[in-house]
Amino acid sequence: MWHDAFHFDSLVWDGPIAIYLFLLGISAGSATLSVLLRRQGAGSESGIIKATALLAPVSVILGLLILIFHLARPWTFWKLMFHYQFDSVMSMGVMLFQVYMAVLFAWLAVVFRAEIEALRRRLLVDKFAFVDGLIGWLARFERLLAPLLLLLAVLLGAYTGFLLSALKTYPMLNNPILPALFLVSGISSGVASTILLAVTLFREDGHSRGVSFVHRFERPIVAIELFLLLCFFTGLYFGGGQREAAMWAAIGGGFWSQVFWFGVIGLGILLPQLLGLVGSPAKAHQPARLVLICSLSLVGILLLRYFILYAGQMTVM
């Protein structure tokens, strides 16, 4: 059963791509939330923003590395950055990545300006002093950088959806809901991953301003995600023909159907919500509980990526 679920004739993009989609969602989601949090006045002392400083660049770089080694000719990856095709979603994505990373690093440098300067002084004494000046100059544009990063992060979150929806071959993927679904799911993964890292690695209190702010996105985002999933499958059903066949094949029974219902919905959405409601309010923001709930959410989102990618490629137009 496992073998047939992961190996079938119409499969082209496999596991590593699902992981890449997941990592991109985390990067885009965490960057979006941190820009919004900074607007509330938070700075480099916030555990959430510290978590983003780690998550956003690392996850996008890791995702790209996975992608590069997934190529049939990994060492030719640089050609992607020197040849652009304006009707290829992937090529536009490559451009987007580069701009996103530049703006991300610039914004993070501005937010963590004091820390970077202190670190440089401690480790390098007088060398690379121009970096302080450079960051100072960038800080003048923070009012431009922040909304730009917000826009780029949202585009990046949606980009993975556009990438798959360009494929006419697969009726389940060739769907207008996919970019919206991936963006919302990405923000959800941003919420979960920033809270997870903030309360563990950065020992932030569960009641802090940052965690509360980000947490307030949780329920509306989950509601929107469920609604988008409803629109997605209803749209496939109404599409008839191969679209309807794809829907039944995906959620009507079999391995991927179980992954969806028990993994994505049960483990990733229902169980965290349930855990959030059960138990005393006093223990509500204990680190251990938050870690559990956030981890379950993240697992559910990863399973959603796997499900969309694999089940989506099962049925051909």
Add this chain to the structure above:
Amino acid sequence: MKKIIKWLLLASLALGAGQLALASAQAADATPAAPSATSSADQAAQPTLAERQAKAEKKKAAAKKAAARFAKCEKCHDGEEGMHGKHGQVTNPNTGEQVTCTNCHGNASADHRKQRGGMVDVMRFGNDAFPLSQQNGVCMSCHEPDDLRKALWAHDVHATRISCTSCHQLHPAKEPMVGIPEKSRIKLCVDCHRKQHEAGLGGAVKEGS
């Protein structure tokens, strides 16, 4: 409000768990039924050539007669006309004895060489002296269409159109079609169909033709 949501979520989880239990129970019910269904289906199907041959092996008690019959033809037809291939060793499922010359070529009279019109009571394969259905009918008295299809799909569309001996040769030790390499098989199709197409005879059956 929170309590209502809490109980709703608990109820849906319970429902999901119930569905899972139901689904696995149904799967457990379905699987034992499958093997028994296939075995009864096997018995209902026609026995293959191999099975019929095995059955005929048991009837081989009086196989001495075969040797005697062979000897009569061999008096004149020795050497390459002898049956050096597999058909010389297998058992005819219709008689229960070894395959003989007369099984395929018919009971020739003693002076068949001198017959008017040239050997009319000896079955000959691959020429127009005998109707195609009669020629191929000899082979198909043992070889059934289903078995032929399993060996190669192309038997289906050739069995009633050309003689079996167009491709098969039974007398040599090695039958050329057995284990034929793919390239040679393709050449066989191409050679004949190209000639046919150039002669304007039409290879495949056209709709309405």
Add this chain to the structure above:
Amino acid sequence: MSTTRRDFMVGMSAGALILLTGAPRALANSMTIKGVRYGMIHDETACIGCTACMDACREVNQVPAGVARLQILRSGPVGEYPAQEYRFFRKSCQHCDNVPCVHVCPTGASHIRAEDGIVDINPDLCVGCRYCLAACPYQVRFINPVTRVADKCDFCRKTNLAVGKQPACVEACPTKALVFGNLDDPNSPIAKRLVQETTYRYKQFLGTSPKMYRVPKGEVKS
């Protein structure tokens, strides 16, 4: 904002003149490309399923084992013995005019040639991302295990066509079930047959405008 009638007319004409001279790149999606557009007919009523075309393609283009540029898919038998019919379907690149695999390629390795309408792959630019494999609705592309780049039928552009011969599959067919030629030349054998016979194109509803035509045997399998 006000203008004189004269200025308006001058401005409009200048604008129209400029817009009429479009970029040559746009021709990739248009119908006629410099007068040559190669296409092919597979006559399913003449095809006998001998697979000589598959063998010839593999040999001439040195296609490695395990992958195929051309496949003949057999379906059937339909009907009762001895009146049984088989049907043979050619699976190979359709050389679409509205090419999904070209639209998705990030480096431009997958492209449609302006001189003859053949959809081809530039192996130097291909990084092997497999986007084109996923984008092709006919699923005829594969990663060549030897060169590690995307590969597919190219109408023998680099082999037979380059020396003035017909594609290998066309030459190998014993019943002349394959016809190859310039679709835009009304006097070519292929254009004449398209006018005379009923043909269909596979998955035409997707809007890919494939240049592989098929003469149906029995029900049209669109």
